Amino acid sequence: MTIPHTSQALSRFTVLDLTRIRSGPTAVRQLADWGADVIKIEAPAEVDDSEQPGGPRHGADFQNLHRNKRAMTLNLKDPRGHAVFMRLAAKADVVVENFRPDVKARLGIDYDSLRAVNPRLVYASISGFGQDGPYRMRPGFDQIAQGMGGLMSITGAPGQGPMRAGIPVADLTAGLFCAMGILTALLEREVSGEGQWVQTSLLQAQIFMLDFQAARWLVHKEVPGQAGNNHPTSIPTGVFKTADGYINIATTGQRIWERLVTAIEAPELLSDPRYATNLGRSQHRDPLNAAIEERTLQHSTAKWVDILNAAGVPCGPIYSVDQMFADAQVQHLGIAQDVPNPEGRPLRLLGQPVTLSRTPSRMAARPPEIGEHTDEILGEFGFSPQELAELKAADIV
Incomplete structure (x- = not known):
């Protein structure tokens, strides 16, 4: 492994990252920042050369989401690419995906298929609305979840209509809850020896984040409304x-x-x-x-x-955001951290908001270029130079 571990806390775990956009990468970032060997898997440029959702690769958003990982390319739509992935999954600890529920089954990389080759695998899925139910096939989007999850009805000034939050609350919290589920499943595996399927959705995460506002309805049948900048219960x-x-x-x-x-x-x-x-x-x-x-x-x-x-x-x-980063306490906390990179280009990203005394997290590596570590990763998983050459010739990797 060419990139150093960010922490020893999760260094014994290997994670296959199939995620895109925000909620899935947020989940995987938690694992990568705490030292897991995260392998980001993307389609080869020969198969898909379009810009992926989530913005340009060297843009601020992508860079902040995908640090501390390695990257390889793999054409999962080709049977030979599928066979490669199954060999990887047989040795991995975790697979994380945020496809629509039908896509993974169509690709043959659903939980049941992977469990057959690796019963210890923890398989994590994030969707818009859940893996089953009447809305399972709807595409998920953060603002849609904010609206359906009740947040927009309590955000903003009274009488001015619904208002979205200034950050993608549903995406981010679904990712964090997914990471928590993965870590819980890994802890349980130490007792049972078996993996399991971890599931969450943008809608579930958003509803959970209503917290006391949801409890007001569930317990007292009060329907919270918009209060602007006023706290709804602590006054003034x-x-x-x-x-x-x-x-x-x-x-x-x-x-x-x-x-x-x-x-x-x-x-x-x-x-x-x-x-x-x-x-x-x-x-x-x-x-x-x-x-x-x-x-x-x-x-x-x-x-x-x-x-x-x-x-x-x-x-x-x-x-404002620039004033926030200039604050003395924010600078003391050191949450903005420089990322080492061989190109020497300035890159400062957000570090973890949690500290561990013996196994702290750190910025160890910049986000990888597409397919940057393909040869290295497949070699570690037992692929011979000849197999690798054949896969490249066929545009599988």
Whole structure:
């Protein structure tokens, strides 16, 4: 293996990556960043030279999703390519795919087919709506899942219509949940000796992410609505104008409410019977927010951040992305990391948001070029130089 391990945590596992676009690559990125030997499998250029979904290979999105992997080409539509894949799957630990449910069966690489050659295999699938059910054949897309999963109905300002979140929440969380499922199945395999099929979907992930908003309906039959920048239950929590911009203030519970009123020097709010309880503050949210904003307009965001933090009131500035990366705490955390690459081109990507004391993750290798490690990988799986030459001549790899 020519690229170094990013971590020793998962270095004993080999992962075959058949994923595209975002949700699947997000899942596999978790495994690659923690040291698994991830092999990205793509169609040869002679078979498919079109730009794949997910943007150009050297674009920011692709680069951020596919670091710390090796890459090979393989024509899965050809019976000889299928035979090669089955030899790989027989020795691998994990296969991850996010095809539509019918595609893997048509290619002969579905879970049952692979389990027959490797009962220990953990096979992971991400789809738009699930592997079965009335919507199983629908193509999945993040914004569709945000809408069907309820998120757009509670995002945005009241009365202004549904609003998508600014990131692909369903794609990203489906990928993270898939990775968690894979790791759970690998842990269970240590006891049973058998693999299993891990399944999730954009729709399931999005619904799960509603969390307390979903629980409000399931337990109390409350239908949450849009609240804009106001928190739906902790009041006053939201965005307030300052002398030079905006600030987030989060007030949860009576004690923090009292600290806020003292810090902004508005004792009249504390004595106002409308705001004496959380229920009262909820019922009179708009005049309360206006009264608070009268005070926050008197100073800059930076000054209020200092004042409120000193008073024990949760608050923070609202950054643009460039401002966020310039923040002292963000830089201290080191989540933006340089990626080593033999070309010496500047490449800085997002690192993992989790740290392990003995086996940390790191940026070990840039995203691979298409087919960059084909010869090396097939050699490791026992293919002879003659077999490799024949596969190349037939445009199988």
